[in-house]
Amino acid sequence: MSLAARDERLLEVMDDPNCDPVRLHRTLRRFWAVNGAVSRWGRVYRNHVRPALARSTGPVRILDIGCGGGDVLRRLVRLARRDGFAVEGVGIDPDPRAWAAASSGAPVDGVSFRAAASGELVAAGERFDAVVSNHLLHHLDAVSLEAVLADSQTLATRVCVHSDIARSRLAYAAFAVCAAPIAPGTFLRVDGLRSIRRSYTRDELAARLPRGWLAEQPAAFRLLAVHRTWRFGVRPDEEAPA
Template identity: 70%
Template sequence: MTLSSRDEHLAELMDDPECDPVRLRRTLQRFGAVNRLVSGWDGVYRSTLRPALASVEGRVRLLDIGCGAGDVLRRLVRLARRDGFAVEGVGIDPDPRALAVAEEASAAGGVTYRKAYAHELVAAGERFDVVVSNHLLHHLGSSELDGLLADSEALAARLCVHSDIERSAVAYAAFAVGITPLAPGSFLRTDGLRSIRRSYTREELAARLPSGWSTPSAPRFRVLAVHRSEGRGAPRTGREGG
């Protein structure tokens, strides 16, 4: 095994429609703990999302593409509400197994989940102030990545932030050890290590992104793909009752 280049053909166990449903549910349920440890969204919220939210008048619409169990979306909504923003959070994912876990875990109002792809929301003419994703980029093939970036731009009136793992030998070794307490009975260790092998370095991602996108500094072991689209106009819905 080598980490010198992306292993984009490596499959993750939980992406198999026939995978063990019990192990899958455990994996999804434990994502919240994993993401609190490794995703760095609190810092990204403070440095990047919060300024964008502050530029919105009235209610804010926040979309999480490929939301999985919804823990990142719920965390961002809590952070925004703590800062006084009126937020409507929407999570989309094509996998009903993930959405079932998200619905069970969601106790906060103002957060909804849909079985959908981003291009379906584009076709429906939907708009959001901020569009995010977590651990999605490394799952995508070349044409799928192009589609995600284009759909994100079409959906976001203010800001897109896609956050993912940065591939490195240090990240691989640290995750292999650090995930041990949470891994039993789940796909977390196997799929987490495969995710790292599928992921981009910052330089690789920067070279892959189209014009208008950037890869700013990110928390350790993370890469960010960011697109700012201020001035493109407000979302078409979600402004009532600001």
């Protein structure tokens, strides 16, 4: 097996509509453990989300596309509320199985989940201060990636941050060992390793991003696709109408 190039043909078990529903539910509900260890959302919040929210003068909204088990959105809303923001969090996933898993988690005031795709929110005219995703980009083919990035840019009034894995041999080896204790009864280990094989390097991601987006690598195993709207650098009292 080589990690020199993305394996775009490799499918993850959880993306199979006929996979074991019990194991899938366990997988989605245990994402919090993986995300807590590797996703670095505390840093992403401090460096990208909080500065964007701080430029709003009223209540703020955060959208999580492909929300999975819902743990990332819950964490972001808690962090924002701790910093004094009046915040609403909306998590969407077109897979009703993911919606069911996210909705079954511990409730957080102001957080809701919908079985929906990003294009539906665009069609409805919804807007959010921050649009995020976690471990979504590597699941998408080229057409779907382009659509999600375009939808994100339309839905976000301030910032988009899509966080994903940086493919490397070290990431693969480390995950193979570290995921073992929490993997029994789930797809976490097998799909995590497949995710790494499907993921991008920074240069590969940069080559796929449209104009105005940046590929960042804030940590060894972490990539970010970031887009800030033209309003981001303007003080709230100077903003022109959209």
